[in-house]
Amino acid sequence: MTKKDQFIMGIETSCDETAVSIVKNGREIVVNVVASQIESHKRFGGVVPEIASRHHVEQITIILEEALKQAAMPIGDLDAIAVTEGPGLVGALLIGVNCAKALAFANGLPLVSVHHIAGHIYANRLVKEMEFPLIALVVSGGHTELVYMKEHGHFEVIGETRDDAAGEAYDKVARTLGMPYPGGPHIDRLAHEGSPAIDLPRAWLEPGSYDFSFSGLKSAVINTVHNAEQRNEIIAPETLAASFQASVIDVLVTKTARAAREYGVKQVVLAGGVAANKGLRSALTAVFEELPDTELIIPPLSLCTDNAAMIAAAGSIFFEKGQRADMTLNGNPGLEITIHN
């Protein structure tokens, strides 16, 4: 007997993207609709939580309808609804969570809650089947983590940032250089036009640690700019961007490669919005060419930034493991990643 196909709907509203997706058998995107609010938040120089929540309410049923229309699938054909429980902006999370609960209730469907970072990691399964053990490097505006997975649904954070996330450091440095929000892509582009001539610090922390720290680097960049200004010198922004990016990438790539060796993993997967960074992609690719026993997976840009296909992909695994959320599910802005057995 052939196994029936499984269809999971993912709903993601943890920050400034209203997203709905349907994923088949945990690996195949049927539809992936993302409405970004970035244009609305640009004028404020960052995401304003209250405004993000207001946009989610305006968008949510429109995006749901668009997803079902593109999929040409009645909602009754779904096996479950998966939704981001956290972490994220609480007011924004609440829209997705309450929408998902209402949908599950009205259609008699099971509900599965998903950790946002588990989602980012599972974006990789939409590219290639996961092989364990693996290490995930998660880099985004809110996260910089190394996560060890010995099997599906098992997440062990082996390193995390002690202050700023990598994406946060990018945005702050971009602001110092007078660039518009969001700064990451601007720095990345500028860095490719310059060379890393300025020696900026790299926070390795204590020997053996897989933790990160970027606030010292951010301060060093700001100081470099201020000192130059006082001496009436001009530092080319390309040089500064290239030097900053070189420092961030050096730490990320070195620690990831060390973790891959120490844990003897079969795969290293990249996850999170900063995974769109070209410098990071090419540096990781270069390092893992030297480690042929470890396969490096880098998802396409559209799956690195927030989307709901990744939530459905992670939800598919949790659903198979029998995890169910009930009608009391809440948005949890500080949710810790847990192990699903």
Added chain:
Amino acid sequence: MKILSIDTSNYVLGIGLLDDNVVMGEYISNLKKNHSVRVMPAIQSLMEECSVAPGDLTKIVVAKGPGSYTGVRIGVTIAKTLAWTLNIPIAGVSSLEVLAASAGRYFDGFISPLFDARRGQIYTGLYQFKDGSIRKVIEDQLVMASDWALRLNEMQADVLFAGNDLGIHQQAITEALGARAKFTGPTGNNPRPGELAVLGSQREAEPVHEFVPNYIRLAEAEAKWIEAQNKK
């Protein structure tokens, strides 16, 4: 005809079921507790109790604000999602209007429902029943309680004030209106979900995708941004 009504705009959590002209069930609590955790379980248990399945519903009515931004959004999100997925109409009713109707359906005079909005401000409006139906006399607004009381005093008529936040503003109101100010007691201070369903049953449906809360106020960041633009 089976109407589900939802009000999560303030501390009161209200769920109602109206079957034609009969209020089948109401759930009301007035607690400083998280709505997000409690609304769907309340809907689920009330519908089960009344043996109403989701597919039996013919209309969703929601209190669309003003009130707590997050609270209103929870109710509106659930209402929009239910209406959309069940393919039934959605209607919104002012959260203040529900309170006015709950407290003063048989009061001969003006009704001023109010929610505290901090720093001496209130969300309020002025309503009146005529021939059994409610009409809006003054639009819902955010106003200083003292200014509102002076404005109502000029009307030289009895005004019934209603709401769980009366205690905060009662003195300012009494000073301005004297004996013409009437106040509800504990049972009149909670907006009734049954009343919400009745009001909504007579309202025309709104397009579900365009349905949004009535916050009354712009988000703070947006108001500041507009102010900065005007200065340029």
